[in-house]
Amino acid sequence: MGSEPVRSVGRRRLLGWGGWGGLAAAGVAAGGAQLVGARSARAAPTASRAVPRDARPGGAYDRYVAKLAAEDKFSGVVLLSHRGRTVLSRSYGMADKEKGIRNHEGVAFNLSSAGKPxxxxxxxxxxxxxxxxxxxxxxxxxxxxxxxxxxxxxxxxxxxxxxxxxxxxxxxxxxxxxxxxxxxxxxxxxxxxxxxxxxxxxxxxxxxxxxxxxxxxxxxxxxxxWDYVEEHVFKRCGMTGTAFFTRPQWLTDPHIAHSYMRQGDGSRVDAVRNLDKGSPDPFQLGKNPARSYIDFPGDGGFATAPDLVRFAQALGDGTVLDRPYAELLTAPKIPLAPQGGGLRADRSTPADAAFATYMMPVSLIDGQWLNGRAGVNPGSLASWNIYPDSGWVGVILGNYDDVPFTEIIEQEMRAVLGPT
Known part of the structure; x- marks a missing residue:
C-alpha cells in the first residue's frame, strides 16, 4: 500500500464506510451472502501459530508506521498484543507540543466513536x-x-x-x-x-x-x-489511564494527548488551546471536540493503548461481562453491505462477511473473526481490533487528523493475518 494521506477523514465519513468501525473503514467487509462455503478449504487457526513476521519489531507494519511518522504523517501510538503479551509497541510525535511532552504508552487519546462499545x-x-x-x-x-x-x-x-x-x-x-x-x-x-x-x-x-x-x-x-462506565467498566477492567476527562484536565494533565487539527491553510492547531478554531472537514465542518466540557454521554472519552488491550482481555475472560453476555455483545446481528477493494483487493480468497453487533462490528477475514471499532474527531483517531481466533489485539491511537488511517488499519490486518 502507498503512504499518501487521506485528507479530511471525517467522523461520519469513516464510519459511513459500512458504519461499523475499523474493519469497515478499511474497506474489507462484504455482504453475508458470500459467507457460506467460503472457508471450507482453509485450516482453522491454531493457538501455536508463530508470530507473523510482519507483526514483529522491524517487520513491515513497524517500518510502515515509522516511515509515516518520519514524514510527519502520523503522531500517536500503535500496539500489537498476542495473548496478553506485547509484541510491538511504538510511540511517535508529541502529546503536547507547547510543553514538549512526547507521546508514549501511558498517554490517553480521544476515542470518539471507538469508545461506543x-x-x-x-x-x-x-x-x-x-x-x-x-x-x-x-x-x-x-x-x-x-x-x-x-x-x-x-x-x-x-x-x-x-x-x-x-x-x-x-x-x-x-x-x-x-x-x-x-x-x-x-x-x-x-x-x-x-x-x-x-x-x-x-x-x-x-x-x-x-x-x-x-x-x-x-x-x-x-x-x-460517565460515572457508571468509569466505575463498572474501566475500573473493573483495570483501565487506570482511561476516563471521561474534562476540558480542564485535558489542558493540564500531561498524560492526555492534545488533538492537532489541520487547518485550511495547511497549519495544525491545538484544539484544546484554540476553541475558536474548527475543522475544515466538510463532514464535520467547524467542529472542535474540545468545546465540549466532557464527552457527550455515549461517546468514548479517552483511553491508552494498553488499557484497550486490558478491555479486550476482560471481554474474553469474563471480567467485565459474564461469558454468555460477552458472546452476545459480538454475536452477528445484521449483515453489512459489501464494501470491496481495500485489503481484499490483492488476496486470492473470496471476500469475507461483516455484521453489525452491539456497537462492536464483527467480520470474517481469511476464516478468522475480527471484532473492532474505529472513530475520528478533528485532530484525533482511534482504532482497536480484537482477533479472537488467534489471540491478537491491535490498537492505533493518534492525535493528527490528516493521516492515512484506513491504510494503517489495513497494514495492521496484513501484519496479524499474513504469513509467518
Whole structure:
C-alpha cells in the first residue's frame, strides 16, 4: 500500500464506510451472502501459530508506521498484543507540543466513536443482572418520547443500529462549561430524534442510537453515564489511564494527548488551546471536540493503548461481562453491505462477511473473526481490533487528523493475518 494521506477523514465519513468501525473503514467487509462455503478449504487457526513476521519489531507494519511518522504523517501510538503479551509497541510525535511532552504508552487519546462499545457493555451488564431486558422499549425506562419511539423502538434496535431513527442537528459552535450543562443539553438533543424508517431498518451511525441507551443506563442506575462506565467498566477492567476527562484536565494533565487539527491553510492547531478554531472537514465542518466540557454521554472519552488491550482481555475472560453476555455483545446481528477493494483487493480468497453487533462490528477475514471499532474527531483517531481466533489485539491511537488511517488499519490486518 502507498503512504499518501487521506485528507479530511471525517467522523461520519469513516464510519459511513459500512458504519461499523475499523474493519469497515478499511474497506474489507462484504455482504453475508458470500459467507457460506467460503472457508471450507482453509485450516482453522491454531493457538501455536508463530508470530507473523510482519507483526514483529522491524517487520513491515513497524517500518510502515515509522516511515509515516518520519514524514510527519502520523503522531500517536500503535500496539500489537498476542495473548496478553506485547509484541510491538511504538510511540511517535508529541502529546503536547507547547510543553514538549512526547507521546508514549501511558498517554490517553480521544476515542470518539471507538469508545461506543463501552455503552453497549454497560447495558449488557444491567441486562445480565435483570435490571432491564433487551426487548424493552424506550418507553419502559424513559418518559417524554413520541409514541412511535417510546412503544416501538427497543434497546436491541438501538444497540444493533436498526432503530430507524435520525441524528438531530448538533450545535458544533457551543462552548460548554460544566458536566451538568453537557448532560442537560445532550438529553434534550436525544429527545429531538425522530423516526425516518420503521424499527428494524439499518441506520447510518444515528446519534440517537448511542444517546438513548446512555439515558437508559442513567435511568436504571441513578448514576450519570460517565460515572457508571468509569466505575463498572474501566475500573473493573483495570483501565487506570482511561476516563471521561474534562476540558480542564485535558489542558493540564500531561498524560492526555492534545488533538492537532489541520487547518485550511495547511497549519495544525491545538484544539484544546484554540476553541475558536474548527475543522475544515466538510463532514464535520467547524467542529472542535474540545468545546465540549466532557464527552457527550455515549461517546468514548479517552483511553491508552494498553488499557484497550486490558478491555479486550476482560471481554474474553469474563471480567467485565459474564461469558454468555460477552458472546452476545459480538454475536452477528445484521449483515453489512459489501464494501470491496481495500485489503481484499490483492488476496486470492473470496471476500469475507461483516455484521453489525452491539456497537462492536464483527467480520470474517481469511476464516478468522475480527471484532473492532474505529472513530475520528478533528485532530484525533482511534482504532482497536480484537482477533479472537488467534489471540491478537491491535490498537492505533493518534492525535493528527490528516493521516492515512484506513491504510494503517489495513497494514495492521496484513501484519496479524499474513504469513509467518
Amino acid at each position: 463501552f455503552g453497549a457493555v454497560a447495558v449488557l451488564q444491567l441486562a445480565q443482572r435483570g435490571r432491564l431486558r433487551l426487548s424493552d422499549t424506550v418507553g419502559t425506562h424513559l418518559k417524554g418520547f413520541p409514541e412511535e419511539i417510546a412503544e416501538k423502538v427497543t434497546i436491541h434496535h438501538l444497540l444493533s443500529g436498526i432503530s430507524g431513527l435520525n441524528t438531530p442537528d448538533e450545535d458544533l459552535q457551543r462552548v460548554f462549561r460544566s458536566r451538568e450543562e453537557v448532560r442537560e443539553f445532550h438529553e434534550k438533543w436525544a429527545r429531538q430524534a425522530r423516526p425516518v424508517a420503521p424499527p428494524g431498518t439499518p441506520t447510518d451511525h444515528a446519534g440517537a442510537e448511542v444517546a438513548i441507551p446512555a439515558l437508559i443506563v442513567e435511568a436504571v442506575t441513578g448514576m450519570t453515564y
